[in-house]
Amino acid sequence: MNRVTTTIQVRNETKARLDNLKKSYKVKTYDEAITTLVRVKRGSMYGVLARKGKKYSLKELLKDLRDKSDRF
DSSP states (O other), rough: OOOOOOOOOOOHHHHHHHHHHHHHOSSHHHHHHHHHHHHOOOOOOOTOOOTTOOOOOOHHHHTSSSGGOOOO
16 A cells, blocks of 8 residues: 655644544554544434434424524
8 A cells, every 4th residue: 555644734622533533443543543434334313303202393493593693
């Protein structure tokens, strides 16, 4: 595998998160951590809006979606 060394600028918070990912994925490099993160299958978001079995109507979901100052 060909590797290119490069430098990217990230915030301290992002660096800390990458360090945590390296530990949790048990990998040695940031490249491995990022690659693993990209490959991890995300769980379904189905039902995330349900609260104790309540179904929301489209009108309820869209209510107050934007601030009043954003409205025409």
